[in-house]
Amino acid sequence: MAKILIIEDDEDHxxxxxxxxxxENHTTEEAHDGKDGLHRMLSYSYDLIICDWMLPSMPGVEICKEYRKAGGTALVLMLTGKTKSEDIHTGLDAGADDYLGKPFFTRELLARVRALLRRAAKPATEKVLRCANIEFDPVTLTVKKSGNEVKLSKKEIGLLTMFLKNPERVFSLDQLRSLWTDSPEASEDTVRAHIxxxxxxxxxxxxxxxxxxVHGQGYRLNGTPEN
Known part of the structure; x- marks a missing residue:
């Protein structure tokens, strides 16, 4: 079972x-806008990203470039109506691992997903993230402060993960609110309370x-995580 992000502006599709x-027992998340898709890619861990080319705010090719530039390693499958040879070359050169044109057969899509996941060289464990006296294990989802375990809620772990994986980035309240996909009505005050x-x-x-x-901008990590 894999965790897969689908970036596609056609919600029905x-x-x-x-x-x-x-x-096939995969878990999925959806983004219908290019910038939102890139934000999710940089903020959360996915096994595979299925990305359209023609998207509002940022095209899929630019998303791939920015993601790879930021060190993103998840598999990317471009799923798009742009099927000319030069388009395929552009998509693959931008950082996509595979390319499937529309329209497509569902069986072929699933076969390509299986093939990509089989060849993925994903390690069995992820590195423990450390910053100052804080230690976070992304596999067991345990957090320790000065060696002692700290009990955090699911949302608090999500927030901490975003900060540790993006140490130079200032997150606005609206960006942090993207964690509340199960409660889209969550307010900025809700985010502030969790922070x-x-x-x-x-x-x-x-x-x-x-x-x-960071006054007028949002929140950021105070320090540099250790590898």
Missing amino acids: CKLVAQALRS KTLRKKLHEENEPEIIVN
């Missing part, structure tokens, strides 16, 4: 692809805050 993938609780749980007396507020 997106749902059909998601349904086919779930029939406040997370900072309190991670704070060590007489030590600087590990997550700091």
Whole structure:
């Protein structure tokens, strides 16, 4: 079972692809806008990304380029109506691992997904992320502060993961709110409350805050994660 992100502006088509993938026990997430898709790719871990070319705000080829430039390693399958030879070359050169033109047969899509996942050289474990006295294991989802385990909620773990994986980035409240896909009505005050609780749980007396507020912009990690 793989975790797959589908970036496609045609919501009906997106749902059909998601349904086919779930029939093979994969879990899926959807983005219908280029910039939102790239944000998700950089903020969360996926086994495979299925990306259209023609998208609002940012084309799929640029998404691939930016993702690879940022060090993204997940598999990318371009699924698009642009099927000329030069388009295929452009997509693959941008960082896509495979390319499938529309229209397509569902059986072929699923076969390509299986082939990509088989050849994926994904390690069995991911590196533990460390920053200051905080240690996060992305496999077991355990967080330790000065060697002692800290109990975090699912949303708090999601927030911490975003900061640790993007140490130089300032996240706006709206960007952080993308974690609340199960509650799209969640307000910025909800995000602030979770940030406040997370900072309190991670704070060590007489030590600087590990997550700091950037006035007028949002929040960022205070420090550089260790490999």
